Amino acid sequence: MIARQRRLEELRRQVVEVDAVEAARLQQDGAVLIDVREPDEVAAGSPQGAERIVRGFLELRVEDSVPDLDKTLVVMCAGGARSLFAARDLQELGYTDVRSLKGGFNAWKGDGLPVQVPRVLNDAERERYGRHLLVPEVGEAGQIRLLESKVLMVGAGGLGSPAALYLAAAGVGTLALVDDDVVDRSNLQRQILHTDQRVGDPKVDSAKATLHALNPAIQVITHQARLTSDNIDALIAGYDVVVDGSDNFATRYLVNDACVKHGIANVHGSIFRFEGQVSLFWPAYEARRGPCYRCLFPQPPPPELAPSCAEAGVLGILPGVIGTLEAVETVKVLLGLGDPLVGRLLVYDALDQRFTELKVERNVECSICGDGASEIEYVDYGALCSSGVSA
Amino acid sequence: MSHATVRIPAPLRPLVGGVSEITAPGETVEDVLVRLGADHAGFLERVLGPGGELRAFVNIYIDDRNVRSIDGLRSKVSDGDTIHIVPAVAGGRR
Ligand SMILES: [Zn+2]
Numbered sequence: 001m002i003a004r005q006r007r008l009e010e011l012r013r014q015v016v017e018v019d020a021v022e023a024a025r026l027q028q029d030g031a032v033l034i035d036v037r038e039p040d041e042v043a044a045g046s047p048q049g050a051e052r053i054v055r056g057f058l059e060l061r062v063e064d065s066v067p068d069l070d071k072t073l074v075v076m077c078a079g080g081a082r083s084l085f086a087a088r089d090l091q092e093l094g095y096t097d098v099r100s101l102k103g104g105f106n107a108w109k110g111d112g113l114p115v116q117v118p119r120v121l122n123d124a125e126r127e128r129y130g131r132h133l134l135v136p137e138v139g140e141a142g143q144i145r146l147l148e149s150k151v152l153m154v155g156a157g158g159l160g161s162p163a164a165l166y167l168a169a170a171g172v173g174t175l176a177l178v179d180d181d182v183v184d185r186s187n188l189q190r191q192i193l194h195t196d197q198r199v200g201d202p203k204v205d206s207a208k209a210t211l212h213a214l215n216p217a218i219q220v221i222t223h224q225a226r227l228t229s230d231n232i233d234a235l236i237a238g239y240d241v242v243v244d245g246s247d248n249f250a251t252r253y254l255v256n257d258a259c260v261k262h263g264i265a266n267v268h269g270s271i272f273r274f275e276g277q278v279s280l281f282w283p284a285y286e287a288r289r290g291p292c293y294r295c296l297f298p299q300p301p302p303p304e305l306a307p308s309c310a311e312a313g314v315l316g317i318l319p320g321v322i323g324t325l326e327a328v329e330t331v332k333v334l335l336g337l338g339d340p341l342v343g344r345l346l347v348y349d350a351l352d353q354r355f356t357e358l359k360v361e362r363n364v365e366c367s368i369c370g371d372g373a374s375e376i377e378y379v380d381y382g383a384l385c386s387s388g389v390s391a
Numbered sequence: 392m393s394h395a396t397v398r399i400p401a402p403l404r405p406l407v408g409g410v411s412e413i414t415a416p417g418e419t420v421e422d423v424l425v426r427l428g429a430d431h432a433g434f435l436e437r438v439l440g441p442g443g444e445l446r447a448f449v450n451i452y453i454d455d456r457n458v459r460s461i462d463g464l465r466s467k468v469s470d471g472d473t474i475h476i477v478p479a480v481a482g483g484r485r
Pocket residue numbers: 291292293294295296363366367368369370
């Protein structure tokens with residue numbers, strides 16, 4: 001008891017204490033408020049915008065959140081004692097301006113300052129996503145972000161199968177599937193969402209059964225429909241990412257134009273026999289202005305020259321590679337991680353086992369995303385290549 | 392005379408005997424393509440339109456740069472360059 005109080009007195013001479021109003025003002029000026037309380041305390045409410053790093057992992061994780069050692073930190077606990085110990089440890093770690101919130105969260109709340117009840121992972125989620133939580137680039141905040149994300153899958157076939165499986169496994173909270181087709185036995189050579197028993201069932205229903213068997217907690221929304229210029233706005237509104245796994249140019253151009261219009265990231269994958277293409281068409285990407293699909297291919301080929309119409313067949317594993325790469329890009333977009341395929345086209349040749357990266361430049365004269373582009377009007381390319389590539 | 396290696400995309404491989412790349416001589420991209428077309432019937436019209444222009448649904452790259460951003464079909468080829476032919480491909484769902 002006496003030792004504890006003596007130590008706290010010492011700490012008060014080493015760490016500047018601030019009251020809640022001052023802490024809020026510092027936070028507004030760019031200081032980072034660090035809530036070091038335990039998860040069950042944080043679950044009941046925490047200051048808005050606070051970084052939440054449990055005391056036990058503070059020194060190990062703080063640099064991931066605050067790399068700048070000269071940043072002003074305000075450490076906070078429930079009553080203002082634990083935060084003094086924590087603040088001193090952060091000083092010893094090398095942070096040059098560390099304060100402690102006097103009175104802790106009680107004082108913050110008492111002064112009527114903004115509080116949020118953060119989404120926290122429950123025990124089942126902690127167990128299921130444990131390997132994500134160990135990855136610093138994902139962590140609890142990233143996992144929560146995935147759980148709150150919404151992805152629209154265009155096509156529940158060759159590309160959509162691996163993409164949807166991995167996104168469901170990763171805990172993307174809402175997956176919507178658009179596909180008007182039914183499962184055919186010839187699909188099963190590559191469309192691993194479906195099963196022999198479900199031949200004849202709508203693909204979206206079959207897909208939902210598989211995805212829920214893998215991860216019952218996510219929401220799977222099904223649309224047994226073909227995308228058209230009439231329904232696309234309603235279907236894609238509110239989604240964070242659209243994964244294009246379609247099999248025809250009419251849908252691909254529609255998806256592209258609608259994604260540009262709505263500012264949604266369009267994860268593109270296409271396959272032919274043993275070769276695939278992957279890119280991310282997302283002119284609204286903040287870090288660099290990227291191209292859209294029409295910047296690369298302004299118009300679809302006429303049916304007689306569309307190789308996908310005239311010739312059929314695909315190595316069954318190829319959509320596994322390409323669809324999985326689409327899932328990788330999707331998760332990166334959702335978490336804001338790494339360098340996305342914006343402005344880059346990845347071409348994969350399975351026979352030569354070779355990836356080639358090509359630059360895709362934005363076309364300033366693009367009819368959809370170019371400087372002079374007028375309001376986007378959808379084009380229905382109709383029957384063009386609607387027989388599909390049989391990919 | 393420069394020689395470039397042309398990577399043949401999967402949809403066009405049946406027209407060139409199934410190989411994934413061919414080395415051909417030429418000073419420009421057009422020279423190289425025309426040379427391939429002379430050796431392989433049916434190849435050139437998949438890449439170039441009736442007026443000899445590059446088709447809108449095909450892109451040609453010299454290494455990682457689209458020739459549309461260089462000098463189009465007249466883009467110069469240097470010895471050892473790799474030319475990639477990248478056609479629009481629809482497939483994925485079915
Ligand atoms: Zn564009």
